[in-house]
Amino acid sequence: MDTPVRIEVRDLRLAYGTREALHGLSFDVHAQEILGIIGPAQAGKTSLLRCLNRTIDFTADARMTGSVKVDGADVRQVKDVFALRRKIGMVAPLPVGLPLSIYDNVAFAPRCAGVQRRDELEALVEHCLRQAALWDEVKDRLHTLGTRLSGGQQQRLTIARALSHQPEILCLDEFSIAIDPVTTMRIEEVLKELRRTVTILLVTNLTQQARRLADRTLFLWKGELVELDRTEVIFSEHPRERRTYEYVNGMVG
Amino acid sequence: MTDVPFQEPTSEVSGLEAGRPGSSPGGAAGGGRRFVRTAFVRRKERFEAWARGVFLAMAAAMIVPLVAIVGHLTYEAWPSLELEFILDVPRRGMTEGGIWPAFVGTLYLVGLSLAVAAPIGVLAAVYLNEYARDNWFNRVIQLAVINLAGVPSIVHALFGLGAFVYAARFGYSILSASLTLAIMTLPVIIASTREALAAVPRAFREACWNVGATRWQTIRSIVLPNSISGILTGVILQVSRAAGETAPIMFTGAVFYKAIARGDLFAYRLDEQCMALSMHLYTVTTQVPNVRESVPYATAVVLLASVLLVNATAIGLRLWLRNRKRW
Numbered sequence: 327m328d329t330p331v332r333i334e335v336r337d338l339r340l341a342y343g344t345r346e347a348l349h350g351l352s353f354d355v356h357a358q359e360i361l362g363i364i365g366p367a368q369a370g371k372t373s374l375l376r377c378l379n380r381t382i383d384f385t386a387d388a389r390m391t392g393s394v395k396v397d398g399a400d401v402r403q404v405k406d407v408f409a410l411r412r413k414i415g416m417v418a419p420l421p422v423g424l425p426l427s428i429y430d431n432v433a434f435a436p437r438c439a440g441v442q443r444r445d446e447l448e449a450l451v452e453h454c455l456r457q458a459a460l461w462d463e464v465k466d467r468l469h470t471l472g473t474r475l476s477g478g479q480q481q482r483l484t485i486a487r488a489l490s491h492q493p494e495i496l497c498l499d500e501f502s503i504a505i506d507p508v509t510t511m512r513i514e515e516v517l518k519e520l521r522r523t524v525t526i527l528l529v530t531n532l533t534q535q536a537r538r539l540a541d542r543t544l545f546l547w548k549g550e551l552v553e554l555d556r557t558e559v560i561f562s563e564h565p566r567e568r569r570t571y572e573y574v575n576g577m578v579g
Numbered sequence: 580m581t582d583v584p585f586q587e588p589t590s591e592v593s594g595l596e597a598g599r600p601g602s603s604p605g606g607a608a609g610g611g612r613r614f615v616r617t618a619f620v621r622r623k624e625r626f627e628a629w630a631r632g633v634f635l636a637m638a639a640a641m642i643v644p645l646v647a648i649v650g651h652l653t654y655e656a657w658p659s660l661e662l663e664f665i666l667d668v669p670r671r672g673m674t675e676g677g678i679w680p681a682f683v684g685t686l687y688l689v690g691l692s693l694a695v696a697a698p699i700g701v702l703a704a705v706y707l708n709e710y711a712r713d714n715w716f717n718r719v720i721q722l723a724v725i726n727l728a729g730v731p732s733i734v735h736a737l738f739g740l741g742a743f744v745y746a747a748r749f750g751y752s753i754l755s756a757s758l759t760l761a762i763m764t765l766p767v768i769i770a771s772t773r774e775a776l777a778a779v780p781r782a783f784r785e786a787c788w789n790v791g792a793t794r795w796q797t798i799r800s801i802v803l804p805n806s807i808s809g810i811l812t813g814v815i816l817q818v819s820r821a822a823g824e825t826a827p828i829m830f831t832g833a834v835f836y837k838a839i840a841r842g843d844l845f846a847y848r849l850d851e852q853c854m855a856l857s858m859h860l861y862t863v864t865t866q867v868p869n870v871r872e873s874v875p876y877a878t879a880v881v882l883l884a885s886v887l888l889v890n891a892t893a894i895g896l897r898l899w900l901r902n903r904k905r906w
Contacts, residue, residue, distance in 0.1 A: 381788050381789060384785070384788060386712050387713075408791040408792075409791070411789060411790065411791035412790065412791035416790075418782070418785065418786065418789070420782065422783065422786040424783055424786055424801060425801065425804075425805055426800070434787070434790065434800065435791060438791060438792040438793070484786070488789070488790065490790070491790055491791055
């Protein structure tokens with residue numbers, strides 16, 4: 327890889343109380359790539375993402391050691407954690423429309439960051455909704471409640487919100503588990519479009535989704551990194567680890 | 580036996596038994612399992628009906644005391660019930676006349692105590708629910724709140740006497756009495772507010788944190804707007820408690836009798852003592868001889884009606900705010 331390193335994870339360990347969820351992960355994420363993260367439940371996929379933007383802070387008994395650097399800055403040393411979180415867009419598994427209007431859902435993050443000007447907000451909202459392939463469906467009812475949208479629409483609204491603070495890194499945590507295949511494909515098209523400007527971490531249960539989208543794929547198993555390689559290698563007949571082969575071919579997990 | 584709704588007309592002899600768990604599936608292979616009422620199903624239905632009946636009866640029984648109380652009070656109070664009873668001052672050594680000084684006094688006490696307790700309680704609850712981590716300090720606070728709620732009102736009264744009347748030198752006054760009532764209602768306001776806050780799904784908060792919102796930005800734009808109906812209801816319901824308590828104000832600022840003008844809404848100063856409805860009820864019932872019979876009952880009706888009116892407002896407000904709820 328010749329593109330610069332965006333995220334550098336070194337010996338990352340995470341413990342909830344006495345139970346260790348991540349057992350020392352080390353890997354890099356490069357600029358403008360899609361990194362697929364696969365692994366069964368309890369593998370630590372979500373925990374890993376929460377370490378990146380430090381929302382792990384909101385879990386009282388979580389203890390994080392090792393280092394995570396985003397663009398060279400250790401996330402645990404950053405002065406403005408809110409700026410760090412704005413740099414990283416995060417999409418949760420279940421769509422969460424905030425109980426606000428569609429417009430306010432998308433304008434929420436910029437407002438929190440201090441953007442006040444109306445024309446600026448309006449342009450931003452339209453841009454993000456277009457990026458999330460939702461604009462055409464909602465442009466006539468921007469001031470109705472976001473929570474009244476269908477599940478698939480709400481998930482695209484969530485993506486629009488994650489893009490609204492103009493992140494340079496986008497983390498998607500199993501974004502497709504609550505939406506239909508057609509919407510999933512539309513969002514995947516959106517992601518392919520976004521990869522040119524944004525670094526994407528795609529956590530997914532659907533190994534085929536990683537195969538379709540990811541440049542490289544990382545296989546997590548019970549909190550340890552089993553294998554990280556180019557996606558073709560992971561899904562080939564001969565990945566380095568036997569467990570990888572068995573998992574992506576549905577023999578374990 | 581009369582109605583077996585789903586039984587097929589082609590009657591095999593064992594039809595009634597075929598649906599029973601554990602019965603031979605041999606016959607079922609041909610005709611499929613029948614939806615029949617076996618003895619087992621009938622027994623379940625009997626229990627179901629019986630259980631529902633018992634629960635309903637217990638719930639319905641709640642109506643009886645309310646109707647009995649209101650009915651009895653209104654019947655006894657009838658000769659005195661008119662607007663004049665509220666507006667007039669007590670006459671002839673409190674044996675006749677109205678209750679205006681007590682009515683206004685209660686308004687003052689309840690209003691001032693809530694003005695103190697509501698902001699403190701709501702803000703404390705926001706801290707406990709939204710900010711507090713699970714450490715010893717916050718556990719001490721929570722323990723304090725729980726125990727404060729369990730302190731009997733007469734003990735609050737004694738504390739108010741020592742703390743506000745003597746130590747803080749507020750004297751026997753509306754101020755002392757209101758502060759005592761405020762301390763008494765605080766823990767309940769905190770508890771009800773926390774419940775309202777906890778009803779807002781955590782997913783909303785996480786969504787806000789993920790886009791870089793601070794806790795306060797999250798609370799202001801998402802948590803509070805969606806829990807305000809529950810918070811207000813909890814606060815308003817404390818009106819009835821504050822209005823009904825006698826012991827705390829008796830020790831700290833309520834008096835048997837205070838001469839003020841009829842219909843005067845601004846009769847009291849905060850450093851004065853006042854009359855109060857609950858106290859007045861006690862007085863005219865037990866302390867004053869030869870009171871006109873309907874006066875205590877009418878006093879109780881006014882107290883009860885005021886409280887029910889406030890509660891009804893709370894319910895209406897809750898319904899109104901809930902219709903605007905957004906998820």
